[in-house]
Amino acid sequence: MTARETAGSILIGVTAVFTVYLSVVMLRRIRAVTRKESFRQIFLGELLVCGGFLLLALDLRFDLWRAMPSALRGIGWALRAVGGLAAAVFLFFVGRVAAGCVLRTDGPARHALVLGLALEHGRPVPDLLARLDTAEAFARENPDALLVLTGGNPDASGLTEAAVMGRILRARGIAEERMLPEDRAETTRDNFRNTAQLIDPAAPVVLISSDYHMDRAVRTARAAGFTTVLRRPAPSSRLHFAANVMWEVMLEVHELTQRQG
Numbered sequence: 001m002t003a004r005e006t007a008g009s010i011l012i013g014v015t016a017v018f019t020v021y022l023s024v025v026m027l028r029r030i031r032a033v034t035r036k037e038s039f040r041q042i043f044l045g046e047l048l049v050c051g052g053f054l055l056l057a058l059d060l061r062f063d064l065w066r067a068m069p070s071a072l073r074g075i076g077w078a079l080r081a082v083g084g085l086a087a088a089v090f091l092f093f094v095g096r097v098a099a100g101c102v103l104r105t106d107g108p109a110r111h112a113l114v115l116g117l118a119l120e121h122g123r124p125v126p127d128l129l130a131r132l133d134t135a136e137a138f139a140r141e142n143p144d145a146l147l148v149l150t151g152g153n154p155d156a157s158g159l160t161e162a163a164v165m166g167r168i169l170r171a172r173g174i175a176e177e178r179m180l181p182e183d184r185a186e187t188t189r190d191n192f193r194n195t196a197q198l199i200d201p202a203a204p205v206v207l208i209s210s211d212y213h214m215d216r217a218v219r220t221a222r223a224a225g226f227t228t229v230l231r232r233p234a235p236s237s238r239l240h241f242a243a244n245v246m247w248e249v250m251l252e253v254h255e256l257t258q259r260q261g
Contacts, residue, residue, distance in 0.1 A: 094245060115209040149179055207221060211233040212244040
Protein backbone atom coordinates (compact mmCIF):
# COMPACT_ATOMS: atom_id res chain seq x y z
CA MET A 1 0.00 0.00 0.00
CA THR A 2 1.37 3.41 -0.99
CA ALA A 3 1.65 6.38 1.36
CA ARG A 4 -1.30 7.98 -0.42
CA GLU A 5 -3.46 4.90 0.04
CA THR A 6 -2.45 4.62 3.69
CA ALA A 7 -3.37 8.27 4.29
CA GLY A 8 -6.70 7.67 2.57
CA SER A 9 -7.45 4.64 4.73
CA ILE A 10 -6.66 6.57 7.91
CA LEU A 11 -8.82 9.51 6.83
CA ILE A 12 -11.70 7.18 5.97
CA GLY A 13 -11.55 5.66 9.47
CA VAL A 14 -11.26 9.02 11.23
CA THR A 15 -14.13 10.51 9.23
CA ALA A 16 -16.39 7.52 9.87
CA VAL A 17 -15.71 7.52 13.62
CA PHE A 18 -16.21 11.30 13.88
CA THR A 19 -19.48 11.13 11.92
CA VAL A 20 -20.86 8.49 14.28
CA TYR A 21 -19.71 10.48 17.34
CA LEU A 22 -21.19 13.71 15.97
CA SER A 23 -24.48 12.01 15.12
CA VAL A 24 -24.85 10.62 18.64
CA VAL A 25 -24.19 14.04 20.21
CA MET A 26 -26.43 16.01 17.85
CA LEU A 27 -29.36 13.61 17.82
CA ARG A 28 -29.41 13.65 21.62
CA ARG A 29 -29.37 17.45 21.61
CA ILE A 30 -32.12 17.69 19.02
CA ARG A 31 -34.36 15.56 21.22
CA ALA A 32 -33.59 17.69 24.28
CA VAL A 33 -33.87 21.30 23.06
CA THR A 34 -36.93 23.36 22.18
CA ARG A 35 -35.53 24.99 18.99
CA LYS A 36 -35.21 21.69 17.16
CA GLU A 37 -35.38 23.04 13.61
CA SER A 38 -32.25 25.22 13.90
CA PHE A 39 -30.35 22.29 15.42
CA ARG A 40 -31.50 20.03 12.57
CA GLN A 41 -30.28 22.53 9.99
CA ILE A 42 -26.84 22.75 11.57
CA PHE A 43 -26.67 18.96 11.84
CA LEU A 44 -27.49 18.59 8.16
CA GLY A 45 -24.67 20.98 7.27
CA GLU A 46 -22.30 19.03 9.51
CA LEU A 47 -23.22 15.77 7.77
CA LEU A 48 -22.55 17.38 4.39
CA VAL A 49 -19.08 18.41 5.58
CA CYS A 50 -18.40 14.90 6.85
CA GLY A 51 -19.58 13.53 3.50
CA GLY A 52 -17.18 15.84 1.68
CA PHE A 53 -14.26 14.67 3.79
CA LEU A 54 -15.29 11.06 3.20
CA LEU A 55 -15.29 11.64 -0.56
CA LEU A 56 -11.80 13.17 -0.37
CA ALA A 57 -10.64 10.19 1.71
CA LEU A 58 -12.07 7.70 -0.77
CA ASP A 59 -10.35 9.52 -3.61
CA LEU A 60 -7.04 9.34 -1.75
CA ARG A 61 -7.48 5.65 -1.13
CA PHE A 62 -8.89 4.48 -4.46
CA ASP A 63 -8.06 7.30 -6.93
CA LEU A 64 -11.71 7.62 -7.91
CA TRP A 65 -11.15 9.68 -11.05
CA ARG A 66 -8.58 7.34 -12.59
CA ALA A 67 -11.29 5.31 -14.36
CA MET A 68 -12.79 8.39 -16.03
CA PRO A 69 -12.29 8.85 -19.76
CA SER A 70 -9.31 11.06 -20.50
CA ALA A 71 -11.57 13.79 -21.88
CA LEU A 72 -13.33 14.06 -18.51
CA ARG A 73 -10.33 13.80 -16.21
CA GLY A 74 -10.06 17.55 -16.10
CA ILE A 75 -13.39 17.59 -14.29
CA GLY A 76 -11.98 15.16 -11.74
CA TRP A 77 -8.95 17.37 -11.14
CA ALA A 78 -11.21 20.43 -10.78
CA LEU A 79 -13.34 18.61 -8.21
CA ARG A 80 -10.21 17.61 -6.31
CA ALA A 81 -9.02 21.21 -6.30
CA VAL A 82 -12.38 22.52 -5.08
CA GLY A 83 -12.57 19.81 -2.42
CA GLY A 84 -9.05 20.52 -1.26
CA LEU A 85 -9.74 24.25 -1.04
CA ALA A 86 -12.96 23.67 0.90
CA ALA A 87 -11.12 21.37 3.31
CA ALA A 88 -8.41 24.01 3.82
CA VAL A 89 -11.01 26.70 4.57
CA PHE A 90 -12.76 24.37 7.02
CA LEU A 91 -9.49 23.61 8.82
CA PHE A 92 -8.70 27.33 8.97
CA PHE A 93 -11.96 27.94 10.83
CA VAL A 94 -11.23 25.00 13.14
CA GLY A 95 -7.87 26.54 13.98
CA ARG A 96 -9.42 29.95 14.65
CA VAL A 97 -12.04 28.50 16.99
CA ALA A 98 -9.37 26.46 18.80
CA ALA A 99 -7.10 29.49 19.20
CA GLY A 100 -9.95 31.45 20.74
CA CYS A 101 -10.30 28.79 23.44
CA VAL A 102 -7.02 29.67 25.13
CA LEU A 103 -7.00 33.48 24.98
CA ARG A 104 -7.90 35.32 28.18
CA THR A 105 -7.66 39.05 28.85
CA ASP A 106 -8.07 40.80 32.18
CA GLY A 107 -8.84 44.37 33.10
CA PRO A 108 -11.31 46.54 35.01
CA ALA A 109 -14.91 46.45 33.91
CA ARG A 110 -18.23 47.46 35.42
CA HIS A 111 -20.20 44.74 33.63
CA ALA A 112 -19.74 41.09 32.73
CA LEU A 113 -21.86 39.61 29.93
CA VAL A 114 -22.77 36.01 30.70
CA LEU A 115 -24.00 34.28 27.56
CA GLY A 116 -26.73 31.67 27.84
CA LEU A 117 -26.81 28.21 26.31
CA ALA A 118 -29.74 26.11 25.15
CA LEU A 119 -31.47 24.27 27.97
CA GLU A 120 -31.96 20.54 27.54
CA HIS A 121 -35.28 19.24 28.87
CA GLY A 122 -35.51 22.54 30.74
CA ARG A 123 -32.24 22.01 32.61
CA PRO A 124 -28.87 23.74 32.29
CA VAL A 125 -26.21 21.66 30.56
CA PRO A 126 -22.73 21.27 32.13
CA ASP A 127 -21.22 23.92 29.85
CA LEU A 128 -23.80 26.47 31.02
CA LEU A 129 -23.04 25.60 34.64
CA ALA A 130 -19.35 26.15 33.90
CA ARG A 131 -20.19 29.61 32.55
CA LEU A 132 -22.03 30.31 35.81
CA ASP A 133 -19.03 29.08 37.83
CA THR A 134 -16.90 31.61 35.96
CA ALA A 135 -19.51 34.34 36.43
CA GLU A 136 -19.73 33.63 40.16
CA ALA A 137 -15.94 33.80 40.50
CA PHE A 138 -15.88 37.12 38.63
CA ALA A 139 -18.67 38.53 40.81
CA ARG A 140 -16.82 37.61 44.00
CA GLU A 141 -13.55 39.03 42.68
CA ASN A 142 -15.31 42.28 41.68
CA PRO A 143 -17.95 43.06 44.33
CA ASP A 144 -19.07 46.27 42.59
CA ALA A 145 -19.55 44.70 39.15
CA LEU A 146 -22.88 43.68 37.62
CA LEU A 147 -23.69 40.53 35.65
CA VAL A 148 -25.75 40.80 32.47
CA LEU A 149 -27.45 37.43 32.04
CA THR A 150 -28.47 37.05 28.44
CA GLY A 151 -30.44 34.30 26.75
CA GLY A 152 -34.03 33.74 25.70
CA ASN A 153 -35.21 30.48 24.14
CA PRO A 154 -37.74 29.49 26.84
CA ASP A 155 -38.33 25.85 27.63
CA ALA A 156 -41.75 24.19 27.66
CA SER A 157 -42.52 25.77 31.04
CA GLY A 158 -41.65 29.28 29.82
CA LEU A 159 -38.34 29.64 31.70
CA THR A 160 -35.66 31.36 29.66
CA GLU A 161 -31.93 30.74 29.80
CA ALA A 162 -31.47 34.08 31.58
CA ALA A 163 -34.10 33.18 34.19
CA VAL A 164 -32.49 29.81 34.89
CA MET A 165 -29.06 31.42 35.21
CA GLY A 166 -30.39 34.03 37.60
CA ARG A 167 -32.06 31.42 39.77
CA ILE A 168 -28.84 29.40 40.04
CA LEU A 169 -26.68 32.43 40.86
CA ARG A 170 -29.12 33.62 43.51
CA ALA A 171 -28.96 30.17 45.11
CA ARG A 172 -25.18 30.58 45.20
CA GLY A 173 -25.46 33.83 47.11
CA ILE A 174 -25.16 36.42 44.34
CA ALA A 175 -27.55 39.28 45.12
CA GLU A 176 -30.38 39.81 42.65
CA GLU A 177 -29.62 43.53 42.35
CA ARG A 178 -26.26 42.61 40.86
CA MET A 179 -27.89 40.86 37.89
CA LEU A 180 -29.41 42.40 34.77
CA PRO A 181 -31.50 39.90 32.81
CA GLU A 182 -31.74 40.07 29.02
CA ASP A 183 -34.20 37.32 28.19
CA ARG A 184 -35.27 38.09 24.62
CA ALA A 185 -32.22 36.97 22.65
CA GLU A 186 -32.35 33.81 20.57
CA THR A 187 -28.91 34.09 18.95
CA THR A 188 -25.45 35.37 19.87
CA ARG A 189 -26.03 38.39 17.66
CA ASP A 190 -29.26 39.17 19.51
CA ASN A 191 -27.41 38.78 22.82
CA PHE A 192 -25.21 41.76 22.07
CA ARG A 193 -27.72 43.89 20.20
CA ASN A 194 -30.13 43.71 23.12
CA THR A 195 -27.41 44.14 25.74
CA ALA A 196 -26.16 47.28 23.98
CA GLN A 197 -29.53 48.82 24.91
CA LEU A 198 -29.01 48.01 28.60
CA ILE A 199 -25.42 49.15 29.12
CA ASP A 200 -22.92 51.48 27.46
CA PRO A 201 -21.15 49.51 24.70
CA ALA A 202 -18.30 52.00 24.73
CA ALA A 203 -17.32 50.95 28.25
CA PRO A 204 -15.12 47.88 28.85
CA VAL A 205 -17.05 44.64 29.36
CA VAL A 206 -16.00 41.15 30.40
CA LEU A 207 -17.36 38.42 28.16
CA ILE A 208 -18.09 35.08 29.83
CA SER A 209 -18.86 32.13 27.60
CA SER A 210 -17.60 28.64 26.85
CA ASP A 211 -14.05 28.44 25.52
CA TYR A 212 -15.08 27.10 22.10
CA HIS A 213 -17.57 29.98 21.71
CA MET A 214 -15.21 32.85 22.53
CA ASP A 215 -13.82 33.58 19.07
CA ARG A 216 -17.21 34.07 17.43
CA ALA A 217 -18.70 35.75 20.50
CA VAL A 218 -15.96 38.39 20.70
CA ARG A 219 -16.23 39.25 17.02
CA THR A 220 -20.02 39.44 17.26
CA ALA A 221 -19.77 41.72 20.30
CA ARG A 222 -17.47 44.09 18.45
CA ALA A 223 -19.77 44.11 15.44
CA ALA A 224 -22.59 45.15 17.80
CA GLY A 225 -20.57 48.16 18.98
CA PHE A 226 -18.74 46.89 22.06
CA THR A 227 -15.32 48.46 21.75
CA THR A 228 -13.38 46.88 24.63
CA VAL A 229 -14.17 43.19 25.15
CA LEU A 230 -12.25 41.29 27.81
CA ARG A 231 -12.23 37.51 27.47
CA ARG A 232 -13.09 35.21 30.36
CA PRO A 233 -13.56 31.73 28.79
CA ALA A 234 -15.27 29.00 30.81
CA PRO A 235 -13.94 25.44 30.48
CA SER A 236 -16.19 23.17 28.45
CA SER A 237 -16.91 19.45 28.33
CA ARG A 238 -13.96 17.57 26.84
CA LEU A 239 -16.28 14.80 25.68
CA HIS A 240 -18.32 17.17 23.54
CA PHE A 241 -15.49 19.54 22.62
CA ALA A 242 -15.02 18.31 19.04
CA ALA A 243 -18.77 18.46 18.38
CA ASN A 244 -18.91 21.99 19.81
CA VAL A 245 -16.01 23.14 17.65
CA MET A 246 -17.80 21.69 14.62
CA TRP A 247 -20.95 23.59 15.64
CA GLU A 248 -19.01 26.84 15.89
CA VAL A 249 -17.33 26.31 12.51
CA MET A 250 -20.70 25.74 10.84
CA LEU A 251 -22.04 28.98 12.35
CA GLU A 252 -18.86 30.84 11.33
CA VAL A 253 -19.28 29.68 7.73
CA HIS A 254 -23.01 30.53 7.81
CA GLU A 255 -22.31 34.06 9.04
CA LEU A 256 -19.58 34.52 6.45
CA THR A 257 -21.89 33.54 3.60
CA GLN A 258 -24.60 35.85 4.97
CA ARG A 259 -22.20 38.82 4.95
CA GLN A 260 -21.10 38.06 1.41
CA GLY A 261 -24.71 37.66 0.32
